Amino acid sequence: MKKILVTGAFGQIGSELVTKLCDLYGTENVIATDIKEVEHSGPFEQLDVTDGKRLFEIAKKYKVDTIMHLAALLSATAEKMPQKAWDINMGGLVNALEVAKELDLQFFTPSSIGAFGPATPKDNTPQDTIQRPTTMYGVNKVSGELLCDYYYHRFGVDTRGVRFPGLISYVAPPGGGTTDYAVEIYYEAIKNKAYTSYIAERTYMDMMYMPDALEAIVQLMEADPSKLKHRNAFNISAISAAPEDFAKSIQTYMPEFQLDYDVDPARQQIADSWPNKIDSTAATEEWGFKATYDLDKMTKDMLEKIAAKQKK
Incomplete structure (x- = not known):
C-alpha cells in the first residue's frame, strides 16, 4: 500500500483507521471519503458509495493503489431499513470492487460475525462453516464475502478481509x-x-479493542499474498x-x-x-494475527x- 482511498472514512472503524494510515503512509497518501463533508487535515472528497462513477473518478484522480471500503449500515440499523441496507452495503461494495478491477487496485472490506446464523456452531466457530444468517446485515456480509472471492478468482482483484467481532x-x-x-x-x-x-x-x-482491529487490517494488507489461502473473511477475535x-x-x-x-x-x-466464540486459527497461521x-x-x-x- 502506498496510496489508499478509504470509503466511510469517518464511521466506527474509519475514524481511527485513517489516523493510523496517515501515521504509517503519510497524510497526503490517504484519501478520506465520506457521505458527509468532514473537516480533515489530509485529502478529502465527499462521496456517496452508491455513485460508482464518482468513486471511479476519485480513485483515478488521486492515482490510488488501494481501496479500503468501510461504508456500510451496521446490524441494528440495517434491520430497521433492510432495503436501504442492501442498496448501500451491496451496491456500494459492487461499485468499489468494479473500481478496483478497472484500475488494478488492492482491496479491503470487512465482514463480521454477523455473517453467521443460528445453525452455525456457537463455540470455537470454524473458519469454514455453515453461514445462514437471519438478518439483512448478515445476508449482506455473506454476499460480500462471496463477491470478494468471486472478484479475486474471476478477475484477479487482490481482495482481502476479516470477520470483525464487536x-x-x-x-x-x-x-x-x-x-x-x-x-x-x-x-x-x-x-x-x-x-x-x-x-x-x-x-x-x-469482541475486540479497536487498536487490535486496526493492526489486523494493516497486517493483513501487508501480508505475503502467496500465504493467504482464504484471503477474505478471516475469523479474528x-x-x-x-x-x-x-x-x-x-x-x-x-x-x-x-x-x-x-x-x-x-x-x-x-x-x-x-x-x-470464533476460532481465529486460520488468520494466525496465514498472516500472523494475534490480539x-x-x-x-x-x-x-x-x-x-x-x-x-x-x-x-
Missing part, C-alpha cells in the same frame, strides 16, 4: 451495532457508575464476553459500578443468532481514556 472504542460513538452495549457500558460507568444493558445476561459474543463480564472487569477499577438489564428483543434476537488486549487490559485503557475525554 469493536470497542472510546473515539467514535456507537454506530447502530448489536454489540454497541460494550462501548456504552464504559461511558455510563464514568458518567453514572451504572448501566442498563439491552443485551441479556449470559449472552456471549466476540480477542475477547468472548457477556454483559456481566464487562461489569466485573469495570468493578475491578470501580467497585461501586452497578449493572442491570432491560432487554431489547430485536437486538437480543440478533445477538442470539451469533457465535459465542494484544484482553478484557481487563482493554477496560483499564477505556476507563482512563473516557475519563480524560470527559474532562476536556
Whole structure:
C-alpha cells in the first residue's frame, strides 16, 4: 500500500483507521471519503458509495493503489431499513470492487460475525462453516464475502478481509451495532457508575479493542499474498464476553459500578443468532494475527481514556 482511498472514512472503524494510515503512509497518501463533508487535515472528497462513477473518478484522480471500503449500515440499523441496507452495503461494495478491477487496485472490506446464523456452531466457530444468517446485515456480509472471492478468482482483484467481532472504542460513538452495549457500558460507568444493558445476561459474543482491529487490517494488507489461502473473511477475535463480564472487569477499577438489564428483543434476537466464540486459527497461521488486549487490559485503557475525554 502506498496510496489508499478509504470509503466511510469517518464511521466506527474509519475514524481511527485513517489516523493510523496517515501515521504509517503519510497524510497526503490517504484519501478520506465520506457521505458527509468532514473537516480533515489530509485529502478529502465527499462521496456517496452508491455513485460508482464518482468513486471511479476519485480513485483515478488521486492515482490510488488501494481501496479500503468501510461504508456500510451496521446490524441494528440495517434491520430497521433492510432495503436501504442492501442498496448501500451491496451496491456500494459492487461499485468499489468494479473500481478496483478497472484500475488494478488492492482491496479491503470487512465482514463480521454477523455473517453467521443460528445453525452455525456457537463455540470455537470454524473458519469454514455453515453461514445462514437471519438478518439483512448478515445476508449482506455473506454476499460480500462471496463477491470478494468471486472478484479475486474471476478477475484477479487482490481482495482481502476479516470477520470483525464487536469493536470497542472510546473515539467514535456507537454506530447502530448489536454489540454497541460494550462501548456504552464504559461511558455510563464514568458518567453514572451504572448501566442498563439491552443485551441479556449470559449472552456471549466476540469482541475486540479497536487498536487490535486496526493492526489486523494493516497486517493483513501487508501480508505475503502467496500465504493467504482464504484471503477474505478471516475469523479474528480477542475477547468472548457477556454483559456481566464487562461489569466485573469495570468493578475491578470501580467497585461501586452497578449493572442491570432491560432487554431489547430485536437486538437480543440478533445477538442470539451469533457465535459465542470464533476460532481465529486460520488468520494466525496465514498472516500472523494475534490480539494484544484482553478484557481487563482493554477496560483499564477505556476507563482512563473516557475519563480524560470527559474532562476536556
